Amino acid sequence: MRKPVLSSVISAAALLVGAVSALQAAPSASADRCVQLKGKQLGGALIEDAQRIAKTEPLGADFSGPVPAPVDVCRVRAAISPVPDSNIKIEVWLPDAWNGKMVATGGGGMNGGLRNSDKEHSAAIARGYAGVIDDVGHDSASPAGKWGYQQPERIVDFGHRGNHVAAVLGKAVIAEYYGKPAQRSYFQGCSGGGREALMLAQRYPADYDGIVAGAPAADFTGLMTSGFWNSQRVYRLPESASLPPKAKLLRAAVERKCDKLDGVKDGVINDPLTCKFDPAELQCKSGQDQASCLTSAEVNVAREVYRGPRTASGSKILSGAAVGSEAGWEPMLVAKGVVANLLPIPFFQWIVTQDPNFTPQSFELERDYALAKSRLGALIDATNPDLSGFTQHGGKLLMYHGWEDGLIPAGATLDYYAAVRSRMGDAVDGNLRLFMMPGVSHCAGGPGPTVFDKLDILDRWVDGGVAPERIVVSKYENETSMNTGSGKLLRTRPVCAWPKIAQYKGSGSTDDAANFSCEAPRPATR
Structure with missing residues (x-):
């Protein structure tokens, strides 16, 4: 009876070693493997540069300054022109300690994620995700909108094509570098990035397994x-x-x-x-x-x-x-x-x-x-309510919007959600969740609790198969525009999957999420 037990122990140990090896997919020769990507044709693009970036060295830059590498990373740069007059710049960030998954990050306003969301993107890389980020076909430093003057293909890149070709390239680079494809692929974005997120679900339903769309500027022409x-x-x-x-x-x-x-x-x-x-x-x-x-x-x-x-x-x-x-x-x-x-x-x-x-x-x-x-x-405009392609692919869409958003009205997101429900009925319930966040401003901030780990929630939903019904959101002494906080924890509250509303149970601290339950909303008065 001892041999099977010993065999099981050895097998378990082997699996553990394999898991550790998978997480640390880039071996000692990772620097050479990184450099060797340069000049290769992958995902329809020529890799223009592949460089080893050590932890704390400058990896990217946002409008507030340099963004240091949170871990050792292989940074890959490429440009792709799917049609003449199109030039989409893309970066793929490949951490040594890879968790087997890919995440792309959208931008804001009329910009893509490149140099517009590097800091938020870096936070995902620190957790082991291989990351994809692009400029949707134009430089964010250029005069807003002027890039589209007499440039119809650049408008298409901004509208929807840029993030799609970036996803194709990112998956190809990841498979080449790590020797195997990403097990899961996610996209996250808020505001303009939320519009990009919805556009991917609508136009390119097979690109991502899970998508986070925060405060989406979905009806951009209307906005x-x-x-x-x-x-x-x-x-x-x-x-x-x-x-x-x-x-x-x-x-x-x-x-x-x-x-x-x-x-x-x-x-x-x-x-x-x-x-x-x-x-x-x-x-x-x-x-x-x-x-x-x-x-x-x-x-x-x-x-x-x-x-x-x-x-x-x-x-x-x-x-x-x-x-x-x-x-x-x-x-x-x-x-x-x-x-x-x-x-x-x-x-x-x-x-x-x-x-x-x-x-x-x-x-x-x-x-x-x-x-x-x-x-x-x-x-x-990312307003198409038909998400059947995305749901048939098994995709999960997590939407959120702050009620106190002064830039993009929260009601616009409710209108889109209602349109999807009207078009698809109950069939969409397993693939779509909307969370309306009391006291939250544009993407983050405001008097209400705003900090939550949206990427972790999405990952557990995609892998676990159970749609989130309740998200615990925190309020900290210090908060950033990235839904992160530090210092003293002031309050936790649940946010419920729409249309349910968090209601106080009547006893216990109102700063503790445990004392609230998700209930059907009262009749609206407006």
């Missing part, structure tokens, strides 16, 4: 149109020129009225859909403009911002801002705001109208929205 529309509400009415700083008054009033609807006073609006608020509650009694109240013109503008842009016939262009998101309104209302002008101007000037003389003053809602949709909607 850019909405930016102009919002800024016009403010700056074409002299009486409303003080609305942006008064947005704090609105936020405070909403908090006073609706914070305790969930039974917890914590500065977080748990379910904005149940908050019945009219900005007329702040209207100046004397009719005169005062810092502590809203003029009638400002009340009307605030109502329009909550409602969202509409065509003359009443058709919705994009959802309005959620109640409780007022603290984040400034970027969409002030003259130099990101979604008021900084992105819409170059988008309409260089990409939609292809007119260098286009100005905000020449913008006309009906005409220019229709032009943007007809020319670019099919290329750029």
Whole structure:
């Protein structure tokens, strides 16, 4: 009876050694193997450079400065031109201690992930993922949008093709370097990267096993149109020129009225859909403009911002801002705001109208929205509700959006989710989860808990096969735009798979997620 036991022990030891070897896939000759990738044709591209980057040496760079290598890495650089006038720059980061999986990271605004999301990408590499990152066909340092002027193929690269060819190349490089293909492939992105994430699920359903789409700028043409529309509400009415700083008054009033609807006073609006608020509650009694109240013109503008842009016939262009998101309104209302002008101007000037003389003053809602949709909607907007190709492939899509997002209205993501459910019905339940995050701003930040390990949740879902129903989110003393935190842990809360809402059980600390349960939402009042 001892021999089988000894044999089992030896077999287990061999498996353990094999597992360790698999995790440390790059052997002592990894430096040579890295350099030898240079000049090879892989995944339709010529490898232009392959360089060994030691831990702490500069690996990439974002807008705040150099990004050091978190571990020893082989950094591969390539450029691919799937068609003439296209040139997509791609990097593949190959850690020595590989976990057998691949992750790609999307960018933001009108940029790709290359030099735009290097820091977040580096965090995945530190955990053993082989990483793919690309510029979707243009340099993020170039003037926003000007890269698309009379360059239709670059617009296609930005719209959807860039991330697809990067996925093909990344898988080929990984298989060549490690001697075996990636067991799993994931894509993560927020904002513009969230749009890229949804586009991959819709157009290239076999590229990734799992996708994270945060605060997606899915209806990009609608979002850019909405930016102009919002800024016009403010700056074409002299009486409303003080609305942006008064947005704090609105936020405070909403908090006073609706914070305790969930039974917890914590500065977080748990379910904005149940908050019945009219900005007329702040209207100046004397009719005169005062810092502590809203003029009638400002009340009307605030109502329009909550409602969202509409065509003359009443058709919705994009959802309005959620109640409780007022603290984040400034970027969409002030003259130099990101979604008021900084992105819409170059988008309409260089990409939609292809007119260098286009100005905000020449913008006309009906005409220019229709032009943007007809020319670019099919290329750029990630709004197709048919995810059947992705679900048939077995793909898992994890979506999240902060209710206090002032850049991209949370309601736009709810509209897309509803469209998918309407198109696909219950069949999509095993492949799609949406988490609406109370008190969270654009991608991260805000008064609510915002830190959670989205990549780990996705990985456990893909490998374990059980869709997440509840995510525990944390609030730390110090937080970053990458959903990471440090210092003292202040609070944990659950976020429930939509449409369920986290409800306090009535006893225990309200800063402990264990004292909340996921319940059906109360009827909406707006």
